[in-house]
Amino acid sequence: MKKLLAFIVIFSLLLTIAPAAAPAPTAPDTAAPEPEAAAETPELRGLWVASVYNLDYPSKPGLDAESLKNEALAILNQAADIGFNAIFLQVRPASDAFYPSEYYPWSSYLTGTQGTAPAADFDPLGFWVEEAHKRGMELHAWINPFRVAAGSSEKPAHDLNLLAENHPARLHPEWTVPYPNGNLYFDPGIPSAREWIIGGVAEIVRRYPVDGIHYDDYFYPNTDFPDQASYAAYGNGADLGEWRRSNINSLIQSTQNAIRAASEGKSLKPRFGVSPFGIWLNTASSPEGSPTKGSESYRQHYADTRKWVQNQWLDYICPQIYWNIGYEIADYSLLLQWWADVVQDTGVALYIGIAAYRAGSDSDSQAPWYGTAEITRQLELNAQYPQVRGHIMYRHQFFASNAALSGAVRDAYRSAKIHAAQAPISMPALATSDPAGVLTVGRPAQNITTGQGKYFLLGASDPNKPVFINGQEITSRTWQGYFSAYFPLNKGENVFTLTQEGQNPVTRVITRASGGGSGNGASSPPGIEEIPRERNLYAQVVPPHAYVFSGASTSGGSKGEFVQGQTDYVTAQTTDGKWIRLGIGLWIQASNVTIYEDAAPFMNVLSDPVYTQTSKWDAITWKTTRNTAAAVSYEDAHVVLDIQGAVSTGAAENAGVPAPPSVTLPLQSETALFASVAASGADGKARYDFTLNWGQRLEGYYITATADTLTLYLKKTLRSDPSDPLKPLTNLVILLDPGHGGTDTGALGPLGAILPEDTINLFTALKVKTELENLGATVHMTRAADQNVSLEERVEISRALLPDLFISIHANSMDESVDAGGIFGISTWYKESVSADFAEFMYQYLWNSLSRAQKGNHQSNLYVCRPTWTPSIIIETGFMCNPSEYAWLTDNLRQNELAYRIARATAAYCAY
Numbered sequence: 001m002k003k004l005l006a007f008i009v010i011f012s013l014l015l016t017i018a019p020a021a022a023p024a025p026t027a028p029d030t031a032a033p034e035p036e037a038a039a040e041t042p043e044l045r046g047l048w049v050a051s052v053y054n055l056d057y058p059s060k061p062g063l064d065a066e067s068l069k070n071e072a073l074a075i076l077n078q079a080a081d082i083g084f085n086a087i088f089l090q091v092r093p094a095s096d097a098f099y100p101s102e103y104y105p106w107s108s109y110l111t112g113t114q115g116t117a118p119a120a121d122f123d124p125l126g127f128w129v130e131e132a133h134k135r136g137m138e139l140h141a142w143i144n145p146f147r148v149a150a151g152s153s154e155k156p157a158h159d160l161n162l163l164a165e166n167h168p169a170r171l172h173p174e175w176t177v178p179y180p181n182g183n184l185y186f187d188p189g190i191p192s193a194r195e196w197i198i199g200g201v202a203e204i205v206r207r208y209p210v211d212g213i214h215y216d217d218y219f220y221p222n223t224d225f226p227d228q229a230s231y232a233a234y235g236n237g238a239d240l241g242e243w244r245r246s247n248i249n250s251l252i253q254s255t256q257n258a259i260r261a262a263s264e265g266k267s268l269k270p271r272f273g274v275s276p277f278g279i280w281l282n283t284a285s286s287p288e289g290s291p292t293k294g295s296e297s298y299r300q301h302y303a304d305t306r307k308w309v310q311n312q313w314l315d316y317i318c319p320q321i322y323w324n325i326g327y328e329i330a331d332y333s334l335l336l337q338w339w340a341d342v343v344q345d346t347g348v349a350l351y352i353g354i355a356a357y358r359a360g361s362d363s364d365s366q367a368p369w370y371g372t373a374e375i376t377r378q379l380e381l382n383a384q385y386p387q388v389r390g391h392i393m394y395r396h397q398f399f400a401s402n403a404a405l406s407g408a409v410r411d412a413y414r415s416a417k418i419h420a421a422q423a424p425i426s427m428p429a430l431a432t433s434d435p436a437g438v439l440t441v442g443r444p445a446q447n448i449t450t451g452q453g454k455y456f457l458l459g460a461s462d463p464n465k466p467v468f469i470n471g472q473e474i475t476s477r478t479w480q481g482y483f484s485a486y487f488p489l490n491k492g493e494n495v496f497t498l499t500q501e502g503q504n505p506v507t508r509v510i511t512r513a514s515g516g517g518s519g520n521g522a523s524s525p526p527g528i529e530e531i532p533r534e535r536n537l538y539a540q541v542v543p544p545h546a547y548v549f550s551g552a553s554t555s556g557g558s559k560g561e562f563v564q565g566q567t568d569y570v571t572a573q574t575t576d577g578k579w580i581r582l583g584i585g586l587w588i589q590a591s592n593v594t595i596y597e598d599a600a601p602f603m604n605v606l607s608d609p610v611y612t613q614t615s616k617w618d619a620i621t622w623k624t625t626r627n628t629a630a631a632v633s634y635e636d637a638h639v640v641l642d643i644q645g646a647v648s649t650g651a652a653e654n655a656g657v658p659a660p661p662s663v664t665l666p667l668q669s670e671t672a673l674f675a676s677v678a679a680s681g682a683d684g685k686a687r688y689d690f691t692l693n694w695g696q697r698l699e700g701y702y703i704t705a706t707a708d709t710l711t712l713y714l715k716k717t718l719r720s721d722p723s724d725p726l727k728p729l730t731n732l733v734i735l736l737d738p739g740h741g742g743t744d745t746g747a748l749g750p751l752g753a754i755l756p757e758d759t760i761n762l763f764t765a766l767k768v769k770t771e772l773e774n775l776g777a778t779v780h781m782t783r784a785a786d787q788n789v790s791l792e793e794r795v796e797i798s799r800a801l802l803p804d805l806f807i808s809i810h811a812n813s814m815d816e817s818v819d820a821g822g823i824f825g826i827s828t829w830y831k832e833s834v835s836a837d838f839a840e841f842m843y844q845y846l847w848n849s850l851s852r853a854q855k856g857n858h859q860s861n862l863y864v865c866r867p868t869w870t871p872s873i874i875i876e877t878g879f880m881c882n883p884s885e886y887a888w889l890t891d892n893l894r895q896n897e898l899a900y901r902i903a904r905a906t907a908a909y910c911a912y
Helices: 036-040 065-082 124-134 191-207 228-234 240-262 297-301 305-310 332-343 373-382 396-400 403-413 757-774 791-801 833-850 883-889 892-910
Strands: 044-049 086-092 138-143 147-149 176-178 184-186 212-215 271-274 349-354 388-394 440-443 448-450 454-460 467-469 483-488 492-500 506-512 528-530 537-541 545-551 553-563 567-574 579-582 587-589 593-597 607-613 617-623 630-635 638-644 674-682 685-692 700-705 709-715 733-738 778-781 805-812 826-830 854-859 872-879
Touching: 044 138, 044 349, 044 396, 065 086, 065 124, 065 396, 065 403, 086 124, 086 388, 124 138, 138 191, 184 191, 191 212, 191 240, 212 240, 228 240, 240 271, 240 297, 240 305, 271 349, 297 305, 305 332, 332 349, 332 373, 349 373, 373 388, 373 403, 396 403, 440 506, 454 492, 454 506, 483 492, 553 630, 553 700, 630 700, 630 833, 638 709, 733 757, 733 791, 757 778, 757 805, 757 892, 805 892, 826 833, 833 854, 833 872, 833 892, 872 883, 883 892
Parallel strands: 044 086, 044 388, 086 138, 138 212, 212 271, 349 388, 448 506, 733 778, 733 805, 805 872, 826 854
Antiparallel strands: 147 184, 176 184, 440 454, 454 483, 467 492, 492 506, 528 567, 537 567, 537 593, 545 553, 545 587, 567 579, 579 587, 607 617, 617 709, 630 638, 638 685, 674 685, 700 709, 826 872
């Protein structure tokens, strides 16, 4: 990461800081400290650890494996103690590697000689990833994409012969460009050079469970870059600046695609981000630029950073805002606001690059960088912007050598100002977070009998020791020790014994039943008895609300609700007496109605419809002479209301009943819900067909009815609050529903009943609640503890509250007969058409912003999705039955990010 000088007007600055004298390494406590900060904060708190010039790690080249490990552990432990939850480790400082690579030679900063491997086959990147994860910390691989060799103007590093023989620059000298500052670069204008860089990224993603790939701001070093040859070969006459920007755009977009392709089939997908120079363009250059007066990444580095965010070519952006609040040329606070506006509703996370190295650099007590107060002020300012999802500080050695800085940041992370409006919600501590994890089989939880021919076992173990099943080692495990196994079953008893050193064996007996018998035991469906109209047989709804269906079954889901007192004539019933078909064409369970005979004409005269409006709802109320059945449907921008017995069909008993009165819509405008309404009558029904106005969404509907009125309520398009961009969900009420609870644990994971689905759903929902409230929403929950709440009770809570949105949080699972080790991803579910837009929007936003596998948006007959008065959806956040997914579902940082994305998706939907 480049250290920028105090004056931003000096354009392109190279890393000129001499390495600080490192203290003699001492043997650290190798035990991982409790990951307090990582578990309690939803924001990313990152620390850059530089390897170029041996600035941070290692302290010098040529250390043995134990010394390398000890230095890494010392950095990790200090970072965790301060409160950092993410390390950005420079693993490719100059087109050389801190890991075994087919693309790049071993780094000279590691061993002293480029191309020479560390002793004892030590893999630094693998060690850092494992140890960071033990501490609840993320590990991001930091890469300088184009730098081949680092030198200075006095001592240039332009001699290719000094590079390792297998260095890509030795193999392809035509890719390289020497630059007057002493560095040697790959030419960004050569497609094959870019492809090589991207191939090296994909290699890391395939081989290591890194949490991210991170590019810093080394693109074109300046406008005088000597790339005449590549421009002549590939420029095709384009403007030089536009051509250079297109090369960097191609690198960014292709890197994201390569990361996603390389992580295909993995549950934990690394995020991709860049930490560019803090200014895109000044307002003097573009009205869309920032109110600054400094150098511009767009012009000097040819990095169109704003475009990357707008096109979502990365998962996060981390602008290096290395100046103080109030700095005239580049005010930290103004740049922070500008970047917050850039990322708004893009799905791209905003982290801020903070100049921790400048703390204490001023000797004047009145200067902004005197002491550590400026760092604290910047952290407190960041906390006021929900768009800011974290920060990264440059760099480790400045914390190691400045106890005041470490203490100030530690205190800031625990301060009330930083945690304002954030209620830290953490998953329960897991036994398997301790290296001495207990050998457990979570599924099946006990011995069972099944008719399946294969079975899926799921469990947990000590991650530091091998685990065996019937003597065969299980080689595929997560770093937490979660595992799965899939075995064929013989008929009769199948005994599976799991063993691990230092653990009590665990045995499961799975008995495969022989099967046999004749038939499936299913009874024939009941017959249907048609009832002629002249019998004058009527059904009246008894409970406050009763579902109606398209057939004599709940299969396929309800087609709406009738309310208490609504009446219709009976046209058929099943021979078992359990179902009644009504004249309106829908079926209702006989237990929900009273059947009676009435020879009086079946009429309902509608009159005097009145259209009223509130901020969220439109309503049409008719006067009625009878409370007859009424049904609403919504498809393809049309709301259709059918009212039974309200239109003459020429029958004698209905003679003289007027046609349905027309409804007068409010004065038309862009915000009007409907463009038109048509009234008609046929087959003994009145029909109103409302056509939505262009650009409007129907967000809900329901009916109330009495003996003399019928009211249709229609919810308008949800809109975010434009008056407060930091609280866009102000005035919105959202109901969160953590699935299952109490005795209904939901799906089991590797730990069985220790941490089942209902607990995970609750903790995720609590995190979502915090994030939604941070955006201004009023949030209610169907349950806030481990308690039984029936499906019917959840729907009744929604009915009583009439929320603007209903979101049910679940985690998915699969039948034990399926090999679920490769099944993962996020999905959404809905039932009613009024919920389709929200479900699809949420699904697209989540899988894209989280880089999650796509399991689709589905329409299904799910009970909690039956309400029509609000968009009601289920989010299946992942698969309990997949060990990697379970690790993701129980990881605080991952769930913090999930909660943030759900909240941001909700806000974006309301602004859509």
